[in-house]
Amino acid sequence: MRNHFARGRQAARIARAAMRPMRKTKTSLFLLTSAGLILSLAACSKQNSEARAATEKEQAQSTRSPEARPSRNPLKNAYFGDLHLHTGYSMDAFAFGTRTTPEDSYKYAMGETVEYMGKPQKRIAPLDFLAVTDHAEYLGVVRDTIDPNGPFAKSEWYAMMTNPDSAVSASAFRKLIGSTIVNKPLPEFNDPKLLRSSWEKYAAISDKYYKPGKFTTFVGFEWTSAPQFQNLHRCVIFADKGPAMPYTAFDSLDPEDLWRYLEAQRKQGLDVIAVPHNGNASNGLMFSTRDMSGKPITRDYTERRMANEPLAEIIQAKGQTDTSPALSPTDEFANFEMWLYLIGSDKKANSATGSYLRQAYGVGQEQQAKLGVNPFKYGVEAGTDFHSGITSTEPSNFPGSHGNQDSDPRIVITATTSVGGEPPTALSSGGLTGVWAEENTRESIFSAFRRKETFGTSGTRIKVRMFAGWNYPKDMTKQADWVTAAYDDGVPMGGDLAAPSGTAAPTFVVHAVKDPDSGNLDRVQIIKISTKNGKSQEKIYDVVWSGDRKPDPKTGKVPAVGNTVDVKSATYQNTIGSTELIGEWTDPAFDPNAHATYYARVLEIPTPRWSTYWAAKLNVPPNPNVAATVQQRAWTSPVWYAPAKP
């Protein structure tokens, strides 16, 4: 029996080797099938909108039936949700006085009223899907500390956790989160039996609220690895049923071990992905070209990373991970919801390099030239990471997001520090994931994650999609069925441009529609990161914009849209900007021998930041440490181009 382990390892190696050529065959087979499918879809969807109207009419006439499940839309609908949310089942959220449960989270997302910090809360626009992702470490177990008759009644935990003073609960938070950072579990909270029963209850809640066609839930958790406060956290999202147990940072701090866990789950038939977030708080570790042991990453590492992590989170409460003004000095919109601190610490990160997605897209292409595979070929999603149990991403309807750390207006107005280091106002009003999927089901939405046909927003419900192709006709968006043609003759966001036929440059089609309950749209941009001879550069193109603004002849940049916000009353007017922006763009500097990543960014007109709404309600000036107005936005997953091998 001594050979048990060795034999297992060998078998895994053989299996991996066997998988490699197979994967390629599978991919091409998949592409062929999808192409066939799209062709047939194109044929039957020429009169799509009228056919759908007829179907919907038919459905409506069966008056006695309960609300009909909407029919599948082969051209896909945009659905919005949150893939990163904590409830009172998370150790730190509970320490902040958050007492909501995953039941509350799902109810709130569906549009019901729930109580948070003693007040009723309700979303203006319900969401379409949600994954509650409580910290896997001590999941649910810390809730026992406040039971006056419970096992912790005579301990300091009871005293700390029941103290309404946010400074006291912050110290409890530090003890709890500290144990994950030094990787020394507190035995009183790490009892396998307690954890198991808590996990089972937690996963069952997710299944209970799943309403196919209407509201989708995912079983998820957060793996909380942050060596020396450098954030490597991942949210783990299961396609359907959840696992026997989650994987914790106490099991390992190394993402490669997390991937091993995911691979083992997949072998048992449970498809699952991990989503890294807050590269901005990772000190350059998140998108490093070295592994945890300091060795340069390999082809095997890269393939496993991409198989396990199709998406990265681009924005959440603790800032955005698109880029920083330091890395993108010519991007006048880069300075947006910046969070400069390490995780759970008052120390600032030393390194922007290795911490942001845009730069990683370039570094990934440099690696691809060496390894043959791109380690950072991430699609994008977004989440809140709120520790409130409720996805309250509406700035005008924002109750705070971290329990007693930021729900009391007096604290928010005056506090200069918080658990996270920065003043609590520095937290943003979160982010939302958008997906393009045929219907609102686990299967359809999870497939969109895998295809990367996704986008992330700063919490607003902008609908945006992008397609790329070599032969898109001019003015194709003027055709009624342009979406069919776009799928037919090109790839949607998340896809790879095939090899060019001839010398033509690729054409991109972008379509953005505003959130019906937020600001109008300012512009759509395409951000291009190209790599040649081991060097990468970024360039931002304004593609479609509102009004009759003319690009500056020198810089090529479209001037600012203006600002209608009255800060004092926290109001704005939709008298500038557009409800819809649509258009085509052909890359004017396409080099068939350079790698390129293209993604779209949509900007709203300026609107009041959540902290400005609070200040207006309290009739005080807004906190000077943060912007009074912001341009909310959305980012699409990229389309990639790689030159054919010489």
Next chain:
Amino acid sequence: MSEVSLGVLSDEQDPVSQSTAKGSFLPVLKRWLREPLLHFLLLGLVLFAIYGYMHRGRGGVESSKQIALSLDELRQMEMYFESQWHRQPTPAEFQAMVEDKVREEVLYREALAMGLDKDDTIVKRRMAQKMQFLAEDVTAAHEPSTAELKAWFEKNSNKFALPSRYSFRHLYFSPDKRGKNARDDAAKALTKIAGQPEDSNLAASLADPFMFQDYYGDRAPDALAKEFGPQFVVALEKLKPGSWQGPVESGYGWHLVYVDTVIPGRIPAFEEMEPDVKTAWLAEQKRQAWQKAYTEMRAKYNVLLPGPSDKEAVQAPVPPPKKQVPAPSGEGPL
């Protein structure tokens, strides 16, 4: 309890690898021979025989000093290990798990003998929880008849109310294309198409293309609020079906709307909702069973709290609460 000895399994290599036997049963046999549970059971059998031989004629062990683990329990332990580690336990690991279990049992019995279960909050809480499960399980065993569910549904039907649903066609007047005139243009268009049917070509020719659908069938207000913004739904609910009306403002601009069908909110028939009714009925039964069981138990007790003087407290016991008492565990803040 010194008799409970588990022996040491040898950590030697797989005996089968020496075998020269051929045939299709070999892999099966190999797997069986590698099965740690089999090793354990065989070893147990040997130990049992030795033990029986050494203690022959003693008339058995005192039952309170016997720790018996069933095959099911051992299986369960193995499965638990596999779910955690995604492989079978080695014999050494399996043995360690069994010893853990035995240790827990030994210490538990010794602790009971010393009376350590008295005045322990964890023990108290766990036993209180078990009482709740017991009370709830009594009802869970009972499968409701359709008649029973139906009768309950008649009394509780308002819990199952369905919202109104709207089907409509709309014309869109885009502020992107018409600026400030969007509303007036919509109002002017309405004067031209008043009295026109829903699918009139004239109607469609006056408006701008809409980015999503021109027709929405069978939508509940919350779904429409998500799509058009909340103010649109407030206005839609006031429109009379059967003619073009408006202008109505949405988050995208101005619309003329032809509502063709409104399915008013209603209480559904029992047959439509039977599975939901059953779920709700079971939850209600559990709650009631718990309530009843607790009320009965509570009635047997007098609760005394310290008053101004002890004498007074005894004269004025605290009555059982009139309000419903929540179950000791479950969802919601603790």
